[in-house]
Amino acid sequence: MHVSLAEALEVRGGPLQEEEIWAVLNQSAESLQELFRRVSIADPAALGFIISPWSLLLMPSGSVSFTDENISSQDLRAFTAPEVLQNHSLTSLSDVEKLHIYSLGMTLYWGADHEVPQSQPIKLGDHLNSILLGMCEDVIYARVSVRTVLDACSAHVRNSNCAPSFSYVKQLVKLVLGNISGTDQLSRSSEQKPDRSQAIRDRLRGKGLPTAFHSIFIAPYLDFNKLYTLQESVCGFILKLDAYNW
Secondary structure (H helix, E strand, O other): OOEEHHHHHHHHOOOOOHHHHHHHHHHHHHHHHHHHHHOOOOOHHHHOOOOOOOOEEEOOOOOEEEOOOOOOOOOOHHHOOHHHHOOOOOOOHHHHHHHHHHHHHHHHHHHHHOOOOOOOOOOOOHHHHHHHHHHOOOOHHHOOOHHHHHHHHHHHHHOOOOOOHHHHHHHHHHHHHOOOOOOOOOOOOOOOOHHHHHHHHHHHOOOOOOHHHHHOOOOOOOOHHHHHHHHHHHHHHHHHHHHOOO
């Protein structure tokens, strides 16, 4: 049994707290790292998904998983890496990693912004905000890697008194499965990088999407042929890796 990030925050009626974002970030990055470690010719479609609030699954064990099922009614454009929307070819495994990093960063910004009035800033500490901004870079080579994210999470744990990451994920699951009406509030710094953060918020709220985004979509929602194309692209690239004994 599991719940999506969107379901947890719908029950809460408010955003992720800073330590929760760190926790979901760490557990998600660990899950991605494991997927990349295990990816093979046997299951090349394992990476053919788009991370979003509806596809990021919180597990009762405190781990995180991803799915591409039951999300056909959601608008995934804001969570989809620009290079995917613009039909750019994937030329390395790093490219596949970076498209998931982008989607995860946008998903966590969505969580931080959930039900926060547009007139109010998202209050994140400098370190976390810097990592999320690095994940959401439009240019693929400028994005941080999974390894960089995990190192940042480890540094945060060493320098704070936070609980283990899995415990925060468990509490988010209990919001839905246990019908808990809220969690302890965690202190957050008010330091911001307002311009870039605001641009990301606007994109998540359907504003400021690049013109190219609109030209490739007939409907207001992501054409799921696009998702299948992403899966085929990832599969094709992994097949090439296998052929070269990667």
